[in-house]
Amino acid sequence: MSAREVVDELDDHLVLFGKNAADVDYDSIGPCPFCNSRIDEFGFCACGGNLGVD
Template sequence: MSNAGVVADLHRERYGKKAEDVIYTEEVCPLCNTRVDEFGYCACGGQAD
């Protein structure tokens, strides 16, 4: 049994959109080396500088 639907619903509830609808910029966080999203956040939990 897959939890994909549950995870998508939790992401939508928390962030207001589905995970696959997040828009990423070309910027990469210097701390965690992940993409920065449209709101300036990355995977390490803080705002990218």
């Protein structure tokens, strides 16, 4: 087993979402109107709100 395979198994973001945290698209939606943080491609932001953005 290579070192990269071990890292992937321990990467919680990769396990939960199927991609590395650096690969998440934050630019397509804009900031959250409540906490002004970035909204990810799944519609979630830092305050935990899901705005239901498609």
